[in-house]
Amino acid sequence: MNVLFIDTVHPALWQDLTKNGFNCIDGTYWDRDEVLDALNDVQGIVIRSKFKIDEEFLEKAKDLRFIARSGSGLENINRELTEKKGIKVFNSPEGNCDAVAEHAMGMLLSLFTNLIRSDREVREGHWYREENRGIELGGKTVGIIGYGHTGQAFAKRLSSFGCEVLAYDKFKSDFGSDHVKEVSYEDILEKSDIISFHVPLTEETRYIADRRFFSQSRKAVYLINTSRGEVVNTEHLVEALKGGLIMGACLDVLEYEKSSFENIDHKNLPDSFKYLTESDQVVLSPHIAGWTFESYERLSTVLATKILGEFK
Numbered sequence: 001m002n003v004l005f006i007d008t009v010h011p012a013l014w015q016d017l018t019k020n021g022f023n024c025i026d027g028t029y030w031d032r033d034e035v036l037d038a039l040n041d042v043q044g045i046v047i048r049s050k051f052k053i054d055e056e057f058l059e060k061a062k063d064l065r066f067i068a069r070s071g072s073g074l075e076n077i078n079r080e081l082t083e084k085k086g087i088k089v090f091n092s093p094e095g096n097c098d099a100v101a102e103h104a105m106g107m108l109l110s111l112f113t114n115l116i117r118s119d120r121e122v123r124e125g126h127w128y129r130e131e132n133r134g135i136e137l138g139g140k141t142v143g144i145i146g147y148g149h150t151g152q153a154f155a156k157r158l159s160s161f162g163c164e165v166l167a168y169d170k171f172k173s174d175f176g177s178d179h180v181k182e183v184s185y186e187d188i189l190e191k192s193d194i195i196s197f198h199v200p201l202t203e204e205t206r207y208i209a210d211r212r213f214f215s216q217s218r219k220a221v222y223l224i225n226t227s228r229g230e231v232v233n234t235e236h237l238v239e240a241l242k243g244g245l246i247m248g249a250c251l252d253v254l255e256y257e258k259s260s261f262e263n264i265d266h267k268n269l270p271d272s273f274k275y276l277t278e279s280d281q282v283v284l285s286p287h288i289a290g291w292t293f294e295s296y297e298r299l300s301t302v303l304a305t306k307i308l309g310e311f312k
Contacts, residue, residue, distance in 0.1 A: 003022050003024050004027045004035070005024060005027055005028055005046045006050055008028050009070045010300035011300070012297055013068075013300035013303055039060040042064060044065060044311075045066070046303070053078060064087050066310070068090045068306075068307055070299045071290065074200065075201040090306045093148060094149050096289075096295035097152070097290075099292040100226050101154040104250065108222070111250055111281075111282075112137055118132040139162060142165050142192065142195075143166045143167070143187075143192030144167040144195075144196050145168055146168075146197060146199035147168070147172055147180075147182075148198060150226070151169070151196075154198065158179075159179030166187060166188055167183065189217050192217070193222065195217075197232070199227050201228035201230055206230050206231070207230060209225070211236040213236075214246060222250070229251075229253040229257050230255045234256075235272045237276075241275075241281055251276070251282065253287050254273070254287075256273060
């Protein structure tokens with residue numbers, strides 16, 4: 001098989017495939033047209049989020065047998081057409097779920113302890129203790145929406161902090177355990193002090209956290225989003241922060257990110273983004289929750305196992 005690497009991934013995937021007789025091709029510096037020109041004799045593709053694998057792409061890939069997505073999100077792949085053509089699609093959410101869970105914990109603890117603000121103030125020569133009195137995570141009720149690999153990893157870590165962990169997943173049932181309670185979507189909105197999103201981006205989940213969502217919560221909550229930026233409507237979130245419906249937010253992803261997730265569109269950023277950057281109620285990071293040294297390698301080894309399990 002000829003396998004075209006469109007995005008850079010940890011070399012473990014290239015090495016494992018090569019050892020098992022695959023011919024790996026480096027297309028990481030090619031633009032879309034160059035990739036399209038090479039697709040006719042390619043049986044496998046390795047990608048993160050550089051291009052959309054759309055109808056044009058798949059029509060040119062006449063001999064394509066699999067697509068390997070390093071990471072979890074598959075929104076850049078036309079799944080309906082890959083299924084129709086019998087093309088296997090592999091992703092690797094197992095590879096970075098622990099990283100995402102730890103990052104979500106770090107953001108939440110930083111928000112609750114005013115760590116970022118107090119660190120900045122001490123560096124500026126200020127010693128404000130009462131103004132930075134924190135909140136404890138223990139005893140809080142955390143609602144998790146989406147109980148896949150990352151949702152489960154986050155729940156596991158929360159349980160050690162003495163939290164009551166609730167989880168809802170539209171596509172799963174009977175997953176309750178000693179550290180998580182399976183509940184309805186309505187229960188998440190009614191009982192949670194903190195709500196964390198761990199869902200893929202689909203038409204159903206796009207802007208699920210909107211004005212209506214925020215108004216339905218029984219009490220003011222803290223919000224965490226480490227999934228995809230467009231899960232949260234930023235303008236509506238800012239309204240909720242200003243109105244006291246949301247007490248604080250931890251956002252590793254923003255709806256303004258470019259499709260490759262490597263940057264945000266700085267040309268047309270609205271006032272709502274400026275509000276987030278200036279608010280002490282908000283902790284931000286540049287889509288790095290799953291971006292650790294360990295997860296970088298693990299994403300590749302997980303994909304290698306899946307590809308070789310199917311095609312070796």
